[in-house]
Amino acid sequence: MSEINKHQKKDSMTRRELIRQGVALGVGASALGVLVRGGATLTPFGGLKPASAVAAPQTDLNFLVWTYSVETIQENLNAFQKQNPSVKVNLKDVAWGEYHSGVVARMTAKTPTDVLYGSDHWLHEWASAGWIVPLEDTFPQIRSYVPELAPFSVQGMTYKGKLYGLPYYSDTIDFMYNVRHLSRAGIKGAPASWAELASQAKQLKAKGVSRFPVALAFSQSEPFSSEIFTAMVYSEGGKLFDADFNPVFAEAGNPATKVVEWVRQGLRDGIISPDALTASEPDVLKGLQAGTHTYTFLPSYDLADLNNPASSKVAGQFRMALVPGSTHNTVGYARFYALTKMAQDRGPETTQAGWKLIEYLGGKTNGKYLIAKKWAVEKGLGFAPIPLLDDPDVRKAFSKWVNVDVLRQQVRLAKGKDGLSPFYGVWEVKARKELQQAYIGKQPTASALRALSNEWMALKKKS
Amino acid sequence: MTTARFGSAFAQRLVALGCVGVVLWTLAPIAWISLASLQTERDIIQVPPYWVPRAMTLDNYGYIFTGRIPQAMVSAGASSGSRISQEARRLLRAVGNSFIVATLVGAGNLLVAVPASYALSRFHFRGSSWYETLIILSRLIPIPAIAIPYYLMVSKANLVDTHLALVLIHLALTLPIVTWFLAGYFRDFPRSLEEAAALDGCSTLRIMTRILVPLAVPGLMASAALAFMTSYSEFFFALLVTQTIRAQTAPVILAAIGNNQDVSLALIAVSTVIAIAPIAVITLAFRHYIVRGYTIGVEK
Numbered sequence: 001m002s003e004i005n006k007h008q009k010k011d012s013m014t015r016r017e018l019i020r021q022g023v024a025l026g027v028g029a030s031a032l033g034v035l036v037r038g039g040a041t042l043t044p045f046g047g048l049k050p051a052s053a054v055a056a057p058q059t060d061l062n063f064l065v066w067t068y069s070v071e072t073i074q075e076n077l078n079a080f081q082k083q084n085p086s087v088k089v090n091l092k093d094v095a096w097g098e099y100h101s102g103v104v105a106r107m108t109a110k111t112p113t114d115v116l117y118g119s120d121h122w123l124h125e126w127a128s129a130g131w132i133v134p135l136e137d138t139f140p141q142i143r144s145y146v147p148e149l150a151p152f153s154v155q156g157m158t159y160k161g162k163l164y165g166l167p168y169y170s171d172t173i174d175f176m177y178n179v180r181h182l183s184r185a186g187i188k189g190a191p192a193s194w195a196e197l198a199s200q201a202k203q204l205k206a207k208g209v210s211r212f213p214v215a216l217a218f219s220q221s222e223p224f225s226s227e228i229f230t231a232m233v234y235s236e237g238g239k240l241f242d243a244d245f246n247p248v249f250a251e252a253g254n255p256a257t258k259v260v261e262w263v264r265q266g267l268r269d270g271i272i273s274p275d276a277l278t279a280s281e282p283d284v285l286k287g288l289q290a291g292t293h294t295y296t297f298l299p300s301y302d303l304a305d306l307n308n309p310a311s312s313k314v315a316g317q318f319r320m321a322l323v324p325g326s327t328h329n330t331v332g333y334a335r336f337y338a339l340t341k342m343a344q345d346r347g348p349e350t351t352q353a354g355w356k357l358i359e360y361l362g363g364k365t366n367g368k369y370l371i372a373k374k375w376a377v378e379k380g381l382g383f384a385p386i387p388l389l390d391d392p393d394v395r396k397a398f399s400k401w402v403n404v405d406v407l408r409q410q411v412r413l414a415k416g417k418d419g420l421s422p423f424y425g426v427w428e429v430k431a432r433k434e435l436q437q438a439y440i441g442k443q444p445t446a447s448a449l450r451a452l453s454n455e456w457m458a459l460k461k462k463s
Numbered sequence: 464m465t466t467a468r469f470g471s472a473f474a475q476r477l478v479a480l481g482c483v484g485v486v487l488w489t490l491a492p493i494a495w496i497s498l499a500s501l502q503t504e505r506d507i508i509q510v511p512p513y514w515v516p517r518a519m520t521l522d523n524y525g526y527i528f529t530g531r532i533p534q535a536m537v538s539a540g541a542s543s544g545s546r547i548s549q550e551a552r553r554l555l556r557a558v559g560n561s562f563i564v565a566t567l568v569g570a571g572n573l574l575v576a577v578p579a580s581y582a583l584s585r586f587h588f589r590g591s592s593w594y595e596t597l598i599i600l601s602r603l604i605p606i607p608a609i610a611i612p613y614y615l616m617v618s619k620a621n622l623v624d625t626h627l628a629l630v631l632i633h634l635a636l637t638l639p640i641v642t643w644f645l646a647g648y649f650r651d652f653p654r655s656l657e658e659a660a661a662l663d664g665c666s667t668l669r670i671m672t673r674i675l676v677p678l679a680v681p682g683l684m685a686s687a688a689l690a691f692m693t694s695y696s697e698f699f700f701a702l703l704v705t706q707t708i709r710a711q712t713a714p715v716i717l718a719a720i721g722n723n724q725d726v727s728l729a730l731i732a733v734s735t736v737i738a739i740a741p742i743a744v745i746t747l748a749f750r751h752y753i754v755r756g757y758t759i760g761v762e763k
Contacts, residue, residue: 064706067719071549092624092706095719105611105703109618282726290508308546310536311504311727379546379725 059353061089061343064106064116066096069379076371080360087353097221100425107131107340114343115354118165120156120334120417121223121425127159128422132338134162139355142166145363145385153384155416156334165336166362169375171299171382172332172414173224173231174407175324176306180317181294185209190321194236194262197295197324201271204294212273214266215284215293218439220432222280227331227417228297229435232259234415235325241419247456250449260438260445267439277436289313297323300407304380307401320406322413332414334384337362386411423459430455493739499732500524503535507728523733527554533729550719551730553708554737557716561695562741564626564712568633568694569687572641575634576686580645581671585657595646598639606699617704624706632704633694641686648682649675684752688745695742713738 065073070093077089092113094102100122106113107129118132126132136142142163146154153170157163177190185204191197201213218225233240238255242248249256266272273279273293285302287293289312300320309315322328337358343350361371373388375381377397388394389408398404417424431452438448499507501519522533532547583591613632622628656678657670665673676683698714705711717738721731746753 067550068723069549069725071552093719094706095702095715096722097718098702102703102706105614106618108611109615111618111623282721282723285726286508286728290510292510305546305725310546311508313505313508 057086059087059349061087061114061350061353061357062092062112063089063357064092064094064103064113066099066117067093068096072374072378076361076374080357083360083365084353084356087356089357103131110342112342113340114346114350115357116338116340117168118157118336118338120336120420121428123157123159123164123338124420124422125425126338127164130341132164133341133344134159134164135166135339135355135358136163138344138351142359142363148386149384150332150386150411150414152332152414152416153334153336156332156420157336165338166358167372167384168335168337168362169372169381170332170334170384171301172410173227173297173323173330174300174303174320174410175322175330176288176296176298176303176318176320178288178291178294178314178317179319180314181209181213190319191324192322193324193326194232194258198262198266198269198271201266201295202269205271210292210294212270212292213294214272214276215279215287215296216263216272216276217279217281217284217296217298218263218276218432218436219278219280219283220436222432223428224281224299225432225435226428227333229259229431230417231297231323231330232262232325234329234331235323235327237325237327237329239418245419245421245460247419247453250446250453256449257445260435260448263439264441264445268441277439288318300382300402300410301380304401318401320402320410322406322410327413328410329413329415330410331417332411333417419456421460421463423463427452427456427459496732496735499728500736502729503533504727504729505535507732523729524737526730527551527733527737546725548720548723548725548727548730550716550723551727551734553711553716554713554720554734556708557711557713558738558741560626560708560710561712561714561738564629564633565691565695567626567630568637569691571630571634572637572690573683573687576638576641576645577676577683578671579638580642581649581675583642583646584649585654595643598643601639610699610703613700614703623704624710626710628704629694629697629701629710629712632700633690633697636697636700637690637693641690644689645679645682645686648679652678681752681755684749685755688749688753691745692742 063077070091074091077091081087081089099117103113103116103122103126105111107126116132118126123132127134145166146163149167150170152172153167154163156170157165157167175190181204182188182190182200185200185207187200187203191200197214204210204213216225216228218228230240233249233255236255236258238249240247240249240256248254263272267274267276273287275283279287281298281302284293284296284298285305288296288306291314303318303320306312306318307315323330339351339354339358343354363369365371369383369385369388372383372385373391373394376383376388376394380398380401383394389404389411395404398407419427434448434452434455437443438445443451498516500523501521502513502516503518503520503522506513506517520533520535522531522535525531526533526547530552536547582588583595617623617628617632620628622631652675656674660670660674695712696714697712698718701712701715702718705715708716717731717734720726720734
């Protein structure tokens with residue numbers, strides 16, 4: 001045999017061997033794949049066990065949240081799953097701005113969703129649609145939490161007298177001001193009335209301390225704009241709807257007229273920043289952090305950012321005061337964990353697992369509100385459990401950015417939104433637009449409020 | 464001849480000035496955001512702003528790539544680090560998802576649109592003229608009107624939160640316009656080459672792949688780039704059909720970073736720079752083809 005032939009023979013034998021090994025590898029991998037798919041797992045010693053011998057029955061829960069601190073949420077879920085190894089939680093998130101649309105799409109398409117974040121302004125819509133279920137029907141022990149939760153939070157989680165969830169977080173719309181600005185203008189203390197606020201703002205403007213002292217998040221796309229408006233009405237002892245869900249805000253003497261007039265005059269006088277009508281919460285926050293404004297109305301957790309030295313040039317200068325007005329009332333809102341009808345339909349195991357998750361996240365573990373406290377201490381989020389106001393860790397963390405006693409006082413004066421109904425969400429979006437027209441004087445206050453009232457009655461009639 | 468074409472030297476200078484203005488107008492926000500990405504949060508919100516950054520830092524990029532909290536936040540106190548946006552840490556994976564989906568959409572468009580547009584440009588069949596009209600009309604349908612039906616289809620097919628769902632939706636959005644563009648592009652090619660090839664016995668497929676496609680590279684690159692960029696920056700459907708970082712794309716994560724109260728302008732800036740970097744690189748690399756593809760009709 002020639003040298004060339006010998007090499008060729010060697011090559012072809014090597015090729016043959018290579019192919020043989022490749023086929024063996026492929027068959028082996030396929031077999032392994034089939035076994036793994038069939039539920040077998042590899043043990044540490046290399047053997048294979050069928051699935052039934054390895055995994056205990058597990059309940060899968062699909063948990064939908066809006067996109068905020070998803071890593072922290074996953075940490076909480078990991079801790080929950082460690083305590084409850086028979087439950088696996090699959091976390092999904094949708095951006096806050098599109099959360100409502102995302103939930104509507106999921107519920108319409110019946111995309112598996114077992115536990116989800118809810119809010120007081122969506123509760124009635126989702127409950128009447130049958131998307132979420134009253135927890136107290138299946139878990140009556142949930143009522144034991146009521147005495148310890150802020151009343152506006154309980155109201156925000158209640159539909160037709162039944163509790164639909166436990167709180168994720170709750171907060172109030174609060175009045176904040178820059179104490180150094182006031183000091184530079186020779187102003188002794190925070191305003192106690194709307195007239196005093198306007199007067200102080202004019203002083204600050206005249207002395208060059210702040211060009212536009214009052215910053216408001218009144219963009220049409222900002223959901224907080226309605227809550228801020230509601231807080232301003234409540235602060236004068238007013239309300240928007242009566243007990244029968246009839247609008248009263250357009251009636252003569254209702255503070256809603258005064259509030260709209262105050263904002264309009266403030267824009268005319270230049271004490272309210274003209275970009276208030278396009279500003280959302282983050283915009284107002286950045287303007288305040290830059291030191292360009294003095295007063296604002298925002299949820300209390302924003303005060304933590306205003307006094308955060310990492311992002312705020314005026315850290316340490318912002319204080320909370322009771323909302324100006326004759327009664328100092330404000331609006332409180334609730335975000336909560338809810339169980340879906342889909343979960344209930346999947347059976348008692350899923351329902352029980354869902355309740356366990358909700359109670360772990362929104363209720364007590366070993367007698368303590370662990371997760372609510374974690375959100376409060378780490379992120380400055382407001383909370384519904386009143387006992388946490390006396391928790392030393394919470395007080396210590398909150399004291400870095402707020403006077404806890406003032407906060408406690410404001411929480412006591414907070415009321416839930418009246419008028420919460422299946423069509424509140426739709427009406428509220430129109431309200432933002434109509435109110436803006438009134439603020440800029442495009443239509444008289446009385447006309448704008450009457451139009452809103454008529455809109456409400458039309459929706460009420462249809463529902 | 465050039466002077467005759469463009470007029471006096473003054474007119475030429477005016478045109479040049481206009482071009483510089485347009486370039487500055489276009490690049491200024493990118494320059495601003497690039498500079499902001501290298502500053503601390505406090506420096507960004509400075510009023511009046513620092514037109515030239517006072518101090519630059521790579522800490523913001525460090526946070527995105529490594530999770531190390533920026534020094535400015537650490538030095539401000541232990542609790543402040545926990546108020547940093549966690550969503551920003553998902554950006555790299557989101558950019559990867561955007562890239563995967565956009566690449567598949569670009570390739571899918573070429574695979575389907577080339578034969579479709581060739582057929583439209585060369586053959587007359589029943590309804591061919593109506594088809595092009597329908598393509599244009601389909602662009603008039605508001606996206607929100609088809610959002611729920613699309614979601615229902617994706618959900619029924621168990622494709623929620625997958626790359627495939629986005630690829631299919633983006634193909635549906637881009638194929639019509641790419642087909643229409645290429646059909647017009649192919650119509651401008653002389654038929655003589657194809658006729659000669661046909662005489663030599665080439666099949667229609669060979670004519671398309673061996674003669675037309677090599678000649679049409681600039682147009683194909685422009686179409687692929689259009690499809691890629693449309694897919695890469697698409698937000699609405701990406702938001703609707705994704706629900707975890709497994710499939711969430713860059714626009715979805717950018718919106719999440721900017722919407723929460725722990726919003727950080729520095730992180731928004733960094734995230735924007737990182738998100739547009741792949742597009743910028745690809746556009747620069749293929750700019751000759753893209754420009755040629757878009758302008759070849761004008762020249763004729």
